[in-house]
Amino acid sequence: MTVLELSQHPHVDLADLVPQIEAGETVEIWRDGRSLGRLALVTGAAPWPGDMAAFRGSLGATTFPGSYVESIRQDDGR
Amino acid sequence: MSAYLDASALVALYLPEVFSDAADQAVQQLADRVVSDLTVTEARVAIDRRRKSGDITADACARALARLNQHVAAGIYRQVPWSVSWFADGVALAGSVAVPVRAMDAVHVAIARSLGLAVMSFDRNQRRAARAMGVSLIPAQLPTDLA
Secondary structure, eight states: OEEEETTTOTTOOGGGGHHHHHTTOOEEEEETTEEEEEEOOOOOOSOOOTTHHHHHHHTTOOOBSSOHHHHHHHHHTO | OEEEEOHHHHHHHHSOBTTHHHHHHHHHTOSEEEEOHHHHHHHHHHHHHHHHTTSSOHHHHHHHHHHHHHHHHTTSSEEOOOOTHHHHHHHHHHHTSSSOOOHHHHHHHHHHHHHTOEEEOOOHHHHHHHHHTTOOEESSSOOTTTO
């Protein structure tokens, strides 16, 4: 991780850091000896849980014969 | 692959309906599952509405809502910050196509379009709107006997 102290680089353009971020590096932004935040690559979401069919089955609910959200949107007529 | 999940996709994942298996298959292909405050709010209300209509028990409703909330908190979905401009984008998009479009469908599709994402939806009206607006759909086709 790279630390960028803004008081030492007052004219830095944060856009110049994009290549480093894209390369997977995390840059922590500091000002006057205090951490303000981090710039980092956005990674994918947490893994999808594989147990959803079993979860739905455990609810004891009947299977709705279509898209439930579509049906209530039709009712609301919006 | 990334997609913006409509409430019709979220509800199919948490409560049993004919599209649930298709929703499972589609969502497993996604590395980035994007939702908005609007999607999550609509899904929560829809799940509770099945309880109020007597379609599911209070326990099933509570468990489905808890599982959805747990997934949102755990980062299973990427919840994008709300942008007020999406309302105007939706109005402009709805006005740009010949087919009739419901207001919230236009907003959902506008969100996906502004983020450069496909829409994962099982609402046939919304799918027609998205297609007319040039936004890709997940799944590309609904199961033929259910479409």
